[in-house]
Amino acid sequence: MRSRKILGLMAIVALASVPLYGGLAKAAPTTTIILGDNFFSPSAKTVSSGTKVRFKWTGNRRHRVTKAKGPGGDFASEKTKVDGVNLVKTFNASGTYRIICSVHPSEMRLKITVP
Numbered sequence: 483m484r485s486r487k488i489l490g491l492m493a494i495v496a497l498a499s500v501p502l503y504g505g506l507a508k509a510a511p512t513t514t515i516i517l518g519d520n521f522f523s524p525s526a527k528t529v530s531s532g533t534k535v536r537f538k539w540t541g542n543r544r545h546r547v548t549k550a551k552g553p554g555g556d557f558a559s560e561k562t563k564v565d566g567v568n569l570v571k572t573f574n575a576s577g578t579y580r581i582i583c584s585v586h587p588s589e590m591r592l593k594i595t596v597p
């Protein structure tokens with residue numbers, strides 16, 4: 483009788499554990515780059531492969547995040563001055579990415595490195 487109870491309890495624990503482990507898929511690492519007037523902060527960052535980079539506008543001027551160099555296809559954001567995250571980009575391929583603001587290309591430069 484007692485062992486049956488224990489077995490039943492073990493079965494419940496086992497069943498309860500399945501969705502728990504199944505649901506623990508690791509979330510992608512995320513980091514945020516700030517856009518101000520006229521700078522990226524930080525202006526250089528090393529991120530692990532698969533990191534989601536959020537570009538967050540905080541200034542009063544229009545900016546347009548644009549990939550200038552690096553692995554994979556080109557990308558760019560809208561040209562906007564709306565506050566908040568206006569671009570989210572996942573960096574998978576190893577290499578050095580040069581990113582600029584195409585409105586302020588000489589001031590606003592960002593280097594993202596994926597080892």
Ligand SMILES: [Cu+2]
Nearest residue numbers: 545583585586
């Ligand atoms: Cu800009």
